[in-house]
Amino acid sequence: MSIYHHFKKEEYPFVERALEMLRLVDERQIMRLTDFLDPRQLFILQSLTSQVQDVKVSASGGYDGAERVRVLLHPSYIVPEDVNFRLRLFEIKGNQRFVALEHRDVMGALLHVGLKREKFGDILLGEDSCQTVVAEEVADFVRMQVTNIHRIPVSLQELPLADLKVPEKKGTNKTFTVLSARLDAIIGEVCNLSRAKALLPIRAGKCKVNHKVVEDPSHNINQGDMISFGGFGRFEITEVTGPTKSGRLRLTAFIFS
CATH class of the missing domain: 3.30.1370.160 (Ribosomal Protein S8; Chain: A, domain 1)
Incomplete structure (x- = not known):
């Protein structure tokens, strides 16, 4: 094979x-x-x-x-x-309007200056600043080119990796029960959709499980799986228990905000 x-x-x-x-x-x-x-x-x-x-x-x-x-x-x-590993850490700071920026704004600014996605790592948003890890070979380029994010002037300061601040995951937990751990059933519960309405987007390739596109609605989901669903965001299955007395599985999902 x-x-x-x-x-x-x-x-x-x-x-x-x-x-x-x-x-x-x-x-x-x-x-x-x-x-x-x-x-x-x-x-x-x-x-x-x-x-x-x-x-x-x-x-x-x-x-x-x-x-x-x-x-x-x-x-x-x-x-x-x-x-x-040739990693460099930048802290990006802006004025008071900076707090309204989202992850996609920062990523958009990095991509806009011509940086390829594979040249920078996670984008970590804090209370009044943002940190991102970049490949050493593009660090000078990033420092010189990224001066505005979403029309907000910003400054970049290089810091030791030891100063990286990992923010707490923001989101909510949702506990629910399903007859089986099928992808369509779980998406229906988490996203408040009927299974029928979940089917079409899944089959259209708009769902990823652990960063891999899954088009099979019956795909089995396990504890620890990360699921993203186009238009609804992403969530992680943090707990799977059961079956209950009625034969259903009890799951908890952490829904990222």
């Missing part, structure tokens, strides 16, 4: 690049650093290590629990250091 059988067609180019890097590291016993990867890409890369003999995958996004990370591929006898 081909290794590609496990992945979607649109993921093939990334799989090819990942295999090429893994084989290069394995053959030459060197280190190779990726751009920022999303959780799905990280999973793919980790799963492909079975195709080589002695290559380890180490990841860092600047803090524990980072969603987007740079990955260092290296022989197992090498112990990576923080400096190997």
Whole structure:
């Protein structure tokens, strides 16, 4: 069975690049650093290590629990250091109107100056400022080019990674019961939709589970799964218990605000 059988067609180019890097590291016993990867890409890369003999995958996004990370591929006898990941931290500050900015405003500003998404990591919004981790090779470019966000003048200050502030997750918990852990049933409960109204967007590719597009409404959901649904935001299944006396499963979802 081909290794590609496990992945979607649109993921093939990334799989090819990942295999090429893994084989290069394995053959030459060197280190190779990726751009920022999303959780799905990280999973793919980790799963492909079975195709080589002695290559380890180490990841860092600047803090524990980072969603987007740079990955260092290296022989197992090498112990990576923080400096190997080539990460730089910027704090972005603005005037009082800055507090009204959203995640998408900051991302839009970074993309607008020509920065590729794979060159910066998580965007962390605080009370009166914002921090973001970028690839070292584009740090000077970011500092010079990002002067406004959504027409609000901003200043960028580089800080040590140790000064990174991880904000608490904002959102609400919702507990509900379903007959089975089907994707359409769970989306219906969390988004207050009938199962019929959840079906069409799922089949149209507007739903992701753990950053992978899922078009099968009967896809089984597990505790820890992250689900995003076009137009409704995203949520994480934090608990699955049951069955109850009536045979239903009890789930808790954390709905991000």
